[in-house]
Amino acid sequence: MKIYDVENFPNPLRVRIALAEKKATDKVEFVAVDLLNGEHRTEAFLAKNPLAGVPVLELDDGTFIAECTAITEYIDTAFAGPSLTGVEAKERAVINMMQKRAESMVLDAVATYFHHATDGLGPALETYQNVAWGEKQGEKARQGFVYFNTVLANSAYVAGENFSVADITLYAGLVFAGFAKIAIPSELSHLIAWQEKVAQRPSIAV
Numbered sequence: 001m002k003i004y005d006v007e008n009f010p011n012p013l014r015v016r017i018a019l020a021e022k023k024a025t026d027k028v029e030f031v032a033v034d035l036l037n038g039e040h041r042t043e044a045f046l047a048k049n050p051l052a053g054v055p056v057l058e059l060d061d062g063t064f065i066a067e068c069t070a071i072t073e074y075i076d077t078a079f080a081g082p083s084l085t086g087v088e089a090k091e092r093a094v095i096n097m098m099q100k101r102a103e104s105m106v107l108d109a110v111a112t113y114f115h116h117a118t119d120g121l122g123p124a125l126e127t128y129q130n131v132a133w134g135e136k137q138g139e140k141a142r143q144g145f146v147y148f149n150t151v152l153a154n155s156a157y158v159a160g161e162n163f164s165v166a167d168i169t170l171y172a173g174l175v176f177a178g179f180a181k182i183a184i185p186s187e188l189s190h191l192i193a194w195q196e197k198v199a200q201r202p203s204i205a206v
Contacts, residue, residue, distance in 0.1 A: 001027060001028050001029065001057070001058065001059060001060055002028065002029045002030070002031050002057070002058040003015060003028050003029070003030050003031065003055050003056070003057050003058075003071075004031045004033050004045070004048065004054060004055060004056040004058070005030060005031075005032070005033060005054045005055035005056075006032065006033055006035050006054050007030075007032070009035075009054065010107060010110075010111070010172045010173065010175060010176040011053070011054065011055060011068050011172070012054055012055045013172045013175065014068045014072065014165075014168050014169060014172045015055050015057075015068060015071050015072060015075070017168045017171070017172070017203050017204060018071075018072045018075045018076065018084055018165065018168060019075055019079075020202070020203030020204070021081065021082075021084060021163075021168075021201075021203045022075055022076065022079040022080070022081045022084070023079070023081060024075065024078075024079040027079070033045065033054050035054065035121075035125075036121065036122075036125070038124070038125070040052045040053070040054060048064045048066070049064065049066040051066065053066060053067075055068070055071060057071045057074065068169075069099065069103075069165070072084065072085070072165050072168070073085055076165070082162070082163075083164075084163070084164050084165045084168070085164065085165055086159075086164065091159075091160070094159050094160060095159040095160075095164045095165060095166050097159075098151075098158045098159040098164075098166040099158075099159070099164070099165050099166040099169050101144075101147075101166075102144075102148070102158060102166055102169040102170035102173060103169050103173075105140065105141070105143070105144030105147060105148075106141055106144040106145070106148070106169075106170060106173035106174065106177070107169055107170075107172060107173035107176060108137075109137045109138070109140040109141035109144060110137075110138075110141045110173055110176045110177045110180055110182060111176065112133065112134055112137035113134045113135070113137045113138035113141060113180060113182065114134075114176070114179075114180040115129070115134070116129045116130050116131060116133055116134025116135075116137070117129075117131050117134025117135050117137075117138055118134070118180060118181075138180075138182055141173075141177060141182055142182065142185075144173075145177075145184055145185070145188055145191055146188065148170060148191055148194075149188040149189075149190045149191040150190075152190040152191055152193075152194045153190040157194075158170050158194075163198075163201070167198055171195065171198050171199075171204070174191075174195055
């Protein structure tokens with residue numbers, strides 16, 4: 001089993017945390033993708049993922065699986081340990097819903113801000129930028145911070161009392177926000193406390 005990724009990028013981080021939570025990191029061979037030099041846009045890589053994104057999981061039978069939600073679903077099912085995607089119908093639905101909100105309201109919003117309203121990955125890769133759209137998405141991310149602060153005022157984790165893929169996605173989004181210099185306001189104490197708590201998990205604090 002192989003994972004094609006760029007270490008410390010937000011979406012690859014999500015997959016690496018999921019693997020560590022399942023104690024399965026040593027079951028995977030990581031293959032670095034030279035994204036800054038455009039390897040993700042080569043024919044060889046596009047054959048693995050036509051959307052040119054990382055990470056991509058390659059199974060031993062040659063199947064390629066892209067998209068973080070699909071990869072983490074596979075990891076959660078394939079390896080033993082506490083479930084990251086839920087067991088019962090209601091739990092799975094809530095985790096899926098909150099994971100999607102974390103993705104849309106924070107991670108994807110930060111990504112759009114980074115690629116459009118900052119220098120991003122540089123002019124060779126950022127071939128089209130809409131600064132106004134990027135700034136709007138930066139504001140969306142800040143609104144997302146407020147929303148999740150409210151959620152975490154009444155819940156130990158994003159989707160309830162158990163750590164899940166929803167937490168992984170939000171955590172990766174906040175890491176990306178820090179890199180993109182979108183600060184979490186100090187008054188959002190529940191979100192900040194949650195981030196500090198999650199950062200101490202063995203799957204992350206390495």
